[in-house]
Amino acid sequence: MSKRGPFIVIEGLDRSGKSTQTALLLARFEASGIPAKLLKFPDRTTAIGQMIDSYLKSTSELDDRAIHLLFSANRWELVSTIEQLLAVGTAVICDRYAFSGIAFSASKGISYEWCRAPDVGLPAPDLSLFLDISPEAAKTRGGYGEERYEKEEMQRRVGEVFRRIGKEIDGGGREDGRWVNIDAGKEKEVVEGEVWALVEPLARGVEGPLRRLWT
Ligand code: TMP
Ligand code: MG
DSSP states (O other): OOOBOOEEEEEESTTSSHHHHHHHHHHHHHHTTOOEEEEESSOTTSHHHHHHHHHHTTSSOOOHHHHHHHHHHHHHTTHHHHHHHHHTTOEEEEESOHHHHHHHHHTTTOOHHHHHGGGTTSBOOSEEEEEEOOHHHHHTSTTTTSSTTOOHHHHHHHHHHHHHHHHHHHHSOGGGOEEEEEETTSOHHHHHHHHHHHHHHHHTOBOSOOOBTTO
């Protein structure tokens, strides 16, 4: 049976280095001659994504549950793209995914279970890497504070929910893939090396069907 592409997710607080590391990871795939595509959530280019963008820039207001469901819908509208890429053997790298959806909304006081529900059944990553950085260190990085959730106290709560998600995935068996915390306070070259060491064993493809989150 031919292998499908690996599905890799990179998560973290705002300014933890996700965009840098996902770009470096894509370059690694390209240098290895392995087809790969980088996706980013929220995908601000779609109609739903534009609503999310204006909410994050505080040019519009939305109920906390309404914006949560838009973030989730923004993933569901990309599911067929993800499935098609993986099926033809292309690696999919995602800058944020459903875990951000839960972490950010639950940190506003909505229940964890309610936040998780709309994302149940999404394609499950084979590997989720959490770029772990303290909210204090993140704050010192460029551009911090421009968008709605970039406040130290909120980021601290978000980090706590991410840790809970990681523990549940690690304890949840194969269905939800694997979750690894990476110290993102280190130099970017060091982080990049650690990311690639974890991704490389999957890079040339994965056996078996795509699994579904939390099913
Ligand atoms: P970005 O900075 O990676 O573009 O993400 C924008 C913000 O949206 C960031 O603060 C995290 C937040 N977010 C959610 O609240 N829910 C989600 O489902 C996703 C993907 C991001
Ligand atoms: Mg941001």
